[in-house]
Amino acid sequence: MGLMATSIPVQIPATLRSECGGQSQLVVYAATVGEALLQLEQNYPAVYRSVCDETGTVRRHVHLFVNSDLVFGDNSFDTPLNSGDIFFIMPAVSGG
């Protein structure tokens, strides 16, 4: 049985809010990180393009977190999202 989709708040960093009408938080209905990104692509394409490149890869200087856990690795898009989770989009630290 597949995971159950649930309502997940998506925290948008200040530098990306211009891509979604100034909103600091969006909501997706998703069971995994991959599903959340797919909904961003459909509903907020400018935000999605800032997070993922044309191949669907998360940009090198963007980090995704579920709560305080960094989402990374080969199966990162399968990371489950559960009721109460918060999905964060963050600019990665760059420079010294």
Place this chain on the structure above:
Amino acid sequence: MAERLILCIGTKKGLFIAESGKTRHRFELRGPFRPGVGVYSALIDQRGTKPTIFASSCCPFFGMKILRSTDLGQTFKETKSAPAFPKDDGRALANIWSLEPGSGKRDLLCGVEPASLFRSKDGGNSWELVPGISNHEHSRQWHPGNGGLCMHTIVREGNRMHLGISTGGHYLSEDGGKTFNASNNGVGAGFVPDPYPEFGQCVHKIATHPDAPGRLYMQNHGGWEDRPGIGVLRSDDHGHTWRSIAAGLPSDFGFPIVVHPHNAETIYVVPLDPATRTCPENRPAVWRSDNGGDNWKRLAKGLPKKESYFTILRDAMTIDHLKSPSLYFGTTTGQLWIGRESGDQWDCLFDSLPPINCVKVAVV
């Protein structure tokens, strides 16, 4: 309104606009627009009734944008979209290196990294990949130079189109951009066993003049002791064959090459030491030829005489089209210089900008 001179200065940390009257005595600076974001290419498009400025905004965090200004660089807005590879292509846009007018009134051409060409038919709001070069059979064999695998030069000459790719070489279309062939006969390479390969050269810049159809000048990646003279080249047959015009220069390595607006025989280069990419003996100078590359003259009046360690990048030198034109170059140390009287007298206009990637000028 009296004619004004507009300079677009693309830097590592945003776009600046400098404006002056035709005397070019005093320039006023505004910006940065998109502060903190690299700008590698700009275009002052004068085809319409009102000039439009375009610039690439290349954010390493969140991707690429095209900026557009219809008020001479007072304000900039993003176009509705930027070039992007089709989803199933497998390539992702890494940088925007060139913006040039296309053949139609609102057509734009855009060269990107990884080396590919995009075309817009609506002033930059939507873009399509130009397959003739972007999916060329050679394209997966090109490889990046120090600046990345970039299509940095787009030169239109009637139905012909010349492209400069680093490292891919010179590609020529003679059917308006539908198909392209590598056209590097005489263009050398110092970093592969074959000194004159079919393609794969590290072309740095190509320049033409509208009054001299068929004539092209190229700054290629020179500086090879065992393959001398391959860095500065000229073609007189629309880029089918090339010959060296480097004799007389202190180095055949450099990035920009610029043609005088009123004389196709007058060209400018900035020779650099190939190892340090700074001017020989750390004394910057622009070199001018008044006879199509047969002889060269050093122009350094007003430039520092010692202890200068900057590089001038491929798109960081340009020339205006006034009766007595001035040259402009920007440095990787953030200085913008003006070479008055066709480069005979140099003055520093701005000395503390961010590192400069590109400089474009227009009289509007």
